[in-house]
Amino acid sequence: MNSTLYESPVRVGTLVLRLTRIIVLTVLAAVRMAAVALTARRSTRADRLAAALVWLVERLGGAFIKTGQLAGTRVDLVGPAVARALGRLHDDVSPMTARQAARAVRHGLLPATEEIIGALAAPPVASGSIASVYRVKLGDRVVALKVRRPNVGAAITADMAIMRWMAAVATRLPGLRRVPLAEIIEQVGRCLVKQLDFAAEAQSLRQMRAHLADSPDVLVPAVIPELCGDGVIAMEFVEGLRHASIRDLPEPVREAEVVILVRAVYRLVFIAGFVHVDLHQGNTYFMPDGTVVLLDAGFAFQLSAAARHSYTAFFGGMIQGDGAACADILRSTVRGAAPDADIDGFRRDVAELVVRNVGSAVSDFDLPGFCFELFNLQRRYGLYAEPEFIFPMLSLLSLDGLVKEHHPLMDFQLEAAPYVMQSLISEPEPR
16 A cells, blocks of 8 residues: 555546445434434433434445544534534544454455464454454564554545545635645645555654653554554554543643643644644543653654745744734745735735734634634635645644633643754754
C-alpha cells in the first residue's frame, strides 16, 4: 500500500455504488431522525438523535468516520450529546471478524505464527475507522498489533473522488472562485490515504517518538519492525489505557497533563514541522502517574520548511500582538490575488483580528471563531494563504476542545512562546 493508490483512477462502477450507498443510508438516517424527533421524549431526544447520526456515520465508513471523529472532539461546537455519541467512533467502531483479521495478518506477516493468529480470536482492545488493535502475548513480551480493515481503501479513495468533484463544482460559485478547495482536498486526501499505508505510519510513529524523546512525560510506543508488514503494525503494548481517562484524574493532575500535551504538540509543530492531526481521545491517554501517551501517527502531516516557518512566524506575531506582521506573513504566502485586490484593507482587518485576540485564556479565546473569521477575510479580499496551514489549524482545533474542557484558564498562546522563539532563532527563513 502506498501513495500511488491516491493517484490511481477510481472505477466508475465503484463511484456509482459508493454514491448510491451514501444517498440510501442518508435517506434512511433522515427518516429515523425524523421519527425520533416526532416521537421521542424531550429528555431522551438529543441522545437518540445523536445515536442515529453515529449509526449513519459508522455505516458510511471511509472518510466519514474520520470526519465524525474530528467533529467529536468539539463538544463546544456540536454539543455534549453529539460529542459523546461521536466519541465512540474513536476506538469502538464495530470490529472486523476474527477470520478477516487472521487473513489480513497472514497476508502481511507471512508466515504468521499460530500464537498471533490465536490472539486475533479475542475481541480487539480498540477498533477504529481504519484498523483494529489486538493485544498479543509473545512469550514474555506483550505487543499491540494494529491490523488494517479489508477494503477500507476503496471506500476512502471513492469518498475523496466524490469530494474532489464537489470541490470542483463549489469553486464555480462566485464566493468560492479563488478558494484553493482543490488543493486543500488533495492535501487532506493524501493524509487520509496515507493512513492506509502502514509502512508510512510506522515511520511517522518512529519520527514522532524521536521528536519527543526529550519530553520525559510523553510516551510514544516503540515500533517493533520485525512484526510489521503490509497492513500490520506492531508496537509496544501500553497497559492501563482507558477511553476518556482524563476525566478520572484529580483536577491538578488533569491540568498538568493537559499542559504536557499542549507543549508536546507545540514542540512537534513549531520545532519539527510535524503535525499530528488526529488528537482525539482514542489517540491521547492520560495516566495517573502524570504521563501522557500519544498513539497513532497515521493522520499526520509534515509541513514544508517554508510553511513551517511562515506558520511559526504568524503564531509569534499573535503572541506579541503584532497584527501587522501577521497580516504581512499571510500576504507573503498567498498563491494568487485578483488584480483589484484591496491589500491595504486585508492587512488592516487581519491586524485588527489578531490584536483583538491577543493574550486570551482558552476560556476567552474562540479558536474556531478566529479561524472562521480569518478564512472569511481571505474570502472577502480574494487572498488565500498557504493551504498547508489547514493541518496545524485542525490539530490545534481538536486540542482546543480538550483544553477548554479541562484547563480553561491556560494561556494557549503564551504556552507556545518558547517553542516559537526557539524555532525562529534556530532556523533561518527559507527562500
